Amino acid sequence: MAEVTYSWPENHKSRLIGKRVSRLDGMEKSTGAAKYTYDINLPKQLVVRALGCPHAHCRVISVDASAAEEVPGVVLVHLIKAPKPGDDPVEIRADGTLLVAVAAETEAIAAEGLSKLKVKYELLESFVADHDLQAAEAKKRTKKAGGGIELDEALGEPDDDDDEEEWEEQKVQELFAQSTYVVEGNYGIDTITHCCLEPHGSTLHWDGDRLKVNLSTQNVSRTDDGYADALKISADEVDVHCEYIGGGFGSKFKPDYWGIAAAEIAKKTGRPIKFLLTRNQELKIGGNRPSGFIDVKLGADENGVVQVWDSHHWGTSGFNGSTVSVGNFPYVFRPKNWRRRATGIITDNEPSVAWRAPNHPQACAITQTAYDDLAAKMQADSLDIFLRNLENIDSPEKSLVYAEQLRIGADLIDWRKHWHLHGKGKRRGSVVEGLGIGIHKWGGTANSSNCLLKIHPDGGVESYCGTQDLGTGTRTICAMVLAETLGLPIEAVKVNIGSSTYPFSGASGGSTTVGAVSESHRRAAQEVLAQLFDLVAKKLEVPAEKLEASSGSISVVGYSDKSLSWKQACSLIGIQPLEVTSIYKRGDDSPLSSSNVAGCQMARVAVDTDTGVVKIIKMVAVQDMGLVMNRKTAESQIYGALIMSIAAALFEQRINDPKTGAFINSELDNYRLPRLGDTGELVVHFHEPESERARGVIGLGEPPAISGGAAIANAVCNATGVRVPTLPLTPKRVLDALRTAKG
Amino acid sequence: MNCHAQERGGSHSDARKLSTCLNLIPDSYTFIPADWGSCCAHLFHRLEPDGFIMSQQSSQGVSRRGFLKGSGAAVAVSTVVSSTEAEAAAPGLQVVNGETSITIKVNGKSLTAKVEPRTTLLDVLRYQFDLTGAKPVSLDGSSGASTVLVGGKAVMASTTLALAVAGKEVTTCESLGGDAVPSAFVEHDAQQCGFCTPGFVVAVRAFLNKYPNATEEQIRAGLNGNICRCGTYANILQAVISLVKGN
Numbered sequence: 008m009a010e011v012t013y014s015w016p017e018n019h020k021s022r023l024i025g026k027r028v029s030r031l032d033g034m035e036k037s038t039g040a041a042k043y044t045y046d047i048n049l050p051k052q053l054v055v056r057a058l059g060c061p062h063a064h065c066r067v068i069s070v071d072a073s074a075a076e077e078v079p080g081v082v083l084v085h086l087i088k089a090p091k092p093g094d095d096p097v098e099i100r101a102d103g104t105l106l107v108a109v110a111a112e113t114e115a116i117a118a119e120g121l122s123k124l125k126v127k128y129e130l131l132e133s134f135v136a137d138h139d140l141q142a143a144e145a146k147k148r149t150k151k152a153g154g155g156i157e158l159d160e161a162l163g164e165p166d167d168d169d170d171e172e173e174w175e176e177q178k179v180q181e182l183f184a185q186s187t188y189v190v191e192g193n194y195g196i197d198t199i200t201h202c203c204l205e206p207h208g209s210t211l212h213w214d215g216d217r218l219k220v221n222l223s224t225q226n227v228s229r230t231d232d233g234y235a236d237a238l239k240i241s242a243d244e245v246d247v248h249c250e251y252i253g254g255g256f257g258s259k260f261k262p263d264y265w266g267i268a269a270a271e272i273a274k275k276t277g278r279p280i281k282f283l284l285t286r287n288q289e290l291k292i293g294g295n296r297p298s299g300f301i302d303v304k305l306g307a308d309e310n311g312v313v314q315v316w317d318s319h320h321w322g323t324s325g326f327n328g329s330t331v332s333v334g335n336f337p338y339v340f341r342p343k344n345w346r347r348r349a350t351g352i353i354t355d356n357e358p359s360v361a362w363r364a365p366n367h368p369q370a371c372a373i374t375q376t377a378y379d380d381l382a383a384k385m386q387a388d389s390l391d392i393f394l395r396n397l398e399n400i401d402s403p404e405k406s407l408v409y410a411e412q413l414r415i416g417a418d419l420i421d422w423r424k425h426w427h428l429h430g431k432g433k434r435r436g437s438v439v440e441g442l443g444i445g446i447h448k449w450g451g452t453a454n455s456s457n458c459l460l461k462i463h464p465d466g467g468v469e470s471y472c473g474t475q476d477l478g479t480g481t482r483t484i485c486a487m488v489l490a491e492t493l494g495l496p497i498e499a500v501k502v503n504i505g506s507s508t509y510p511f512s513g514a515s516g517g518s519t520t521v522g523a524v525s526e527s528h529r530r531a532a533q534e535v536l537a538q539l540f541d542l543v544a545k546k547l548e549v550p551a552e553k554l555e556a557s558s559g560s561i562s563v564v565g566y567s568d569k570s571l572s573w574k575q576a577c578s579l580i581g582i583q584p585l586e587v588t589s590i591y592k593r594g595d596d597s598p599l600s601s602s603n604v605a606g607c608q609m610a611r612v613a614v615d616t617d618t619g620v621v622k623i624i625k626m627v628a629v630q631d632m633g634l635v636m637n638r639k640t641a642e643s644q645i646y647g648a649l650i651m652s653i654a655a656a657l658f659e660q661r662i663n664d665p666k667t668g669a670f671i672n673s674e675l676d677n678y679r680l681p682r683l684g685d686t687g688e689l690v691v692h693f694h695e696p697e698s699e700r701a702r703g704v705i706g707l708g709e710p711p712a713i714s715g716g717a718a719i720a721n722a723v724c725n726a727t728g729v730r731v732p733t734l735p736l737t738p739k740r741v742l743d744a745l746r747t748a749k750g
Numbered sequence: 751m752n753c754h755a756q757e758r759g760g761s762h763s764d765a766r767k768l769s770t771c772l773n774l775i776p777d778s779y780t781f782i783p784a785d786w787g788s789c790c791a792h793l794f795h796r797l798e799p800d801g802f803i804m805s806q807q808s809s810q811g812v813s814r815r816g817f818l819k820g821s822g823a824a825v826a827v828s829t830v831v832s833s834t835e836a837e838a839a840a841p842g843l844q845v846v847n848g849e850t851s852i853t854i855k856v857n858g859k860s861l862t863a864k865v866e867p868r869t870t871l872l873d874v875l876r877y878q879f880d881l882t883g884a885k886p887v888s889l890d891g892s893s894g895a896s897t898v899l900v901g902g903k904a905v906m907a908s909t910t911l912a913l914a915v916a917g918k919e920v921t922t923c924e925s926l927g928g929d930a931v932p933s934a935f936v937e938h939d940a941q942q943c944g945f946c947t948p949g950f951v952v953a954v955r956a957f958l959n960k961y962p963n964a965t966e967e968q969i970r971a972g973l974n975g976n977i978c979r980c981g982t983y984a985n986i987l988q989a990v991i992s993l994v995k996g997n
Contacts, residue, residue, distance in 0.1 A: 039883020
């Protein structure tokens with residue numbers, strides 16, 4: 008067999024790749040046939056509910072479970088983060104931390120059992136004011152979170168006897184003194200929660216010494232080690248399954264401590280366990296994204312090109328006390344001179360976890376707003392200021408891409424028609440309109456992925472891969488790649504994913520999955536086909552390189568009468584199926600995938616200055632992504648990302664009670680998310696010049712979820728002429744900013 | 751809805767205006783079945799006069815005992831449980847205690863369930879009938895993920911007590927395989943993770959039954975009882991528009 012050269016088919020030859028393909032499991036999802044972790048009921052299972060700590064900061068002194076244990080139907084009370092009798096108190100640092108679990112015959116009995124628990128707490132002072140740097144410093148709740156400085160080489164170096172910091176300070180001040188425009192501002196974005204609609208959790212049982220877990224996870228292939236470590240067994244004794252997952256967004260990579268508790272309870276009771284968080288717990292401990300607040304000073308030349316950036320930002324990632332990573336400040340833009348530092352604030356909240364495009368949406372929202380304020384100060388067109396500043400960005404090779412994308416976006420949102428200077432638009436009653444921009448970047452390198460592909464002698468095709476479908480349509484992508492390569496209809500391939508017993512595939516995080524499975528499935532299919540071609544070549548007495556697979560047959564290129572049907576070809580395999588396991592390792596140089604995308608988003612909003620309500624009129628997303636795999640699901644990713652951006656820009660925020668630290672809006676009636684009527688007109692544009700196709704597959708999940716917040720915030724500023732500094736831009740914040748501006 | 755307790759600022763007129771701008775409750779969406787007494791309104795999202803949805807605590811207050819069952823249309827839920835004795839009932843009402851068997855006609859089949867007064871329709875569907883399409887996303891009903899049809903009207907199975915639907919007809923997403931709505935959802939990719947999808951599918955079916963010729967504006971105003979976290983609203987909108995056009 009000749010060595011296989013991996014490649015994608017040319018555009019005109021693609022039947023499936025790059026086309027609009029409906030997701031294969033769409034009907035199952037729409038009619039309830041798709042079984043999620045929460046839906047799996049095992050015979051004789053017990054349902055577990057856990058008591059969440061009602062205090063943000065306390066010590067749990069003791070637990071009296073006697074009354075709970077007497078509730079008919081309660082089988083076991085299990086301590087999670089609470090002291091056994093005689094043990095030292097356990098300090099709790101976050102509202103909602105799970106203390107005690109009750110396993111019972113039904114959900115209702117478990118809840119009744121919980122209500123009978125008597126827990127003694129010693130309350131401790133809590134701190135949750137993540138926006139208030141001075142208060143945090145006074146309470147010794149701050150931690151250094153990095154920083155740095157870079158000055159143009161032309162400014163020289165400090166002399167040996169200079170104090171370096173003093174010298175840098177002097178240079179920075181000189182740069183500001185030389186600037187034509189200086190903007191000082193403060194901006195912020197609150198913590199939001201992942202709020203997966205299927206809460207975190209598992210339905211599991213022990214089969215002898217083997218733990219079999221149905222887990223709502225983004226990481227099918229690699230959560231077994233987490234169970235193994237905690238339960239002191241080996242990873243080969245753990246099987247993890249997840250056919251369908253009801254949302255993850257970066258929060259479902261591990262078994263989590265409640266998952267370990269579920270396995271322990273199953274062991275103790277000898278029965279299968281279903282343990283999923285309640286809605287309230289999902290919001291409190293299921294995952295959150297760090298907040299960020301910033302003081303910025305920037306200096307620009309007469310053209311509005313920023314020459315010096317100086318910022319200090321802070322925020323919280325919970326009780327581990329970090330904030331948004333400082334490395335991306337200012338976001339995408341990178342003036343020749345910058346100084347930036349970050350301070351983490353230790354608050355009594357659950358530690359944050361990865362959130363779709365970790366750090367990027369916050370960095371974008373609190374730094375590109377400053378660039379827009381520069382346009383406001385200059386009374387210039389924001390689009391011009393963004394375009395001019397493309398001369399100083401962190402990936403200079405992308406500046407022409409951004410410029411083109413901004414031009415496309417401006418056309419789609421009709422920028423020239425609707426643009427007015429900040430605060431100078433027409434007013435209809437109390438309503439004003441405005442336009443805003445954000446730009447973003449992402450890597451999106453394919454994750455590692457292996458695929459076992461079997462071709463049966465009767466022509467059957469099945470694949471196995473330990474990946475998962477977060478909602479991006481992974482299963483459909485796998486089938487498309489196999490069917491395209493083998494020249495078969497998509498229904499002819501049976502794709503199996505969602506089990507740790509299948510070949511390894513990396514976690515779905517960081518826009519890595521479509522790239523990963525495209526690599527592994529294309530490789531496996533090309534290799535299998537090469538073997539099949541050898542058999543067919545012998546039979547037809549032609550060279551293998553003259554063969555092609557299409558329309559359900561293998562034929563000689565240019566001689567369609569000289570061919571074998573797929574079935575006939577497969578009958579040449581012999582008795583045993585043809586099997587290939589492909590292996591792709593993240594970072595391997597490959598013609599099939601690459602990384603680094605750019606994108607821009609624009610928003611047109613209406614603001615009611617009497618009520619402070621912001622409505623989205625229209626949003627436009629322009630995005631490159633290399634080779635588009637499934638046009639339909641790729642488009643859905645971007646629509647969804649725009650809507651998530653609207654959520655964080657206008658609606659959602661974690662609200663902690665300032666005195667008790669309690670997370671007070673942890674239900675969906677008051678943790679507000681946008682609904683269908685809140686989204687306005689959304690326009691998605693794939694930026695795909697021919698050069699994009701040649702880059703191969705690049706992940707798409709994160710990038711379009713980044714710059715919408717900045718675009719909306721800037722549009723509100725353009726509409727009102729007033730900066731509403733902190734996202735979400737709730738009616739009260741809008742009204743407060745308008746009143747403050749009036750003086 | 752407008753939501754942030756500590757941030758509900760503005761004057762009363764502001765609030766009124768807000769209610770017209772933000773999540774309007776679709777009038778096709780029946781949070782409170784019309785024949786249910788106001789005495790069980792605490793179990794539901796209550797429609798306030800100014801248009802705000804006020805959420806109240808759900809089944810926490812309902813015990814395994816004490817469901818007052820009316821002989822006619824009146825149905826009440828006792829929230830106070832002070833003894834194991836049967837509570838006194840007003841004339842015409844009957845107190846149901848402990849576990850009883852009821853029959854519900856689900857997707858055309860009569861099914862029997864063992865329920866306590868606190869058992870919700872969602873519990874019965876998911877744990878006794880293995881119909882897991884309706885999802886437990888927010889038990890107070892604010893997500894719409896547990897939407898099913900009772901007597902043709904959309905209700906949240908999570909805020910509907912099983913005893914209250916005894917003898918009634920319940921339709922879940924599982925029976926809509928041949929309906930045009932799921933096909934339109936697939937065609938327009940109106941789903942990502944899919945956890946909210948069954949609830950949305952049923953809500954759309956109920957909406958279109960009432961407004962088969964809905965305009966885009968009506969669709970945008972009329973499907974705000976359900977939440978999708980992945981952000982499939984744009985696709986759902988397209989799916990519903992295509993269904994209306996198909997009529």
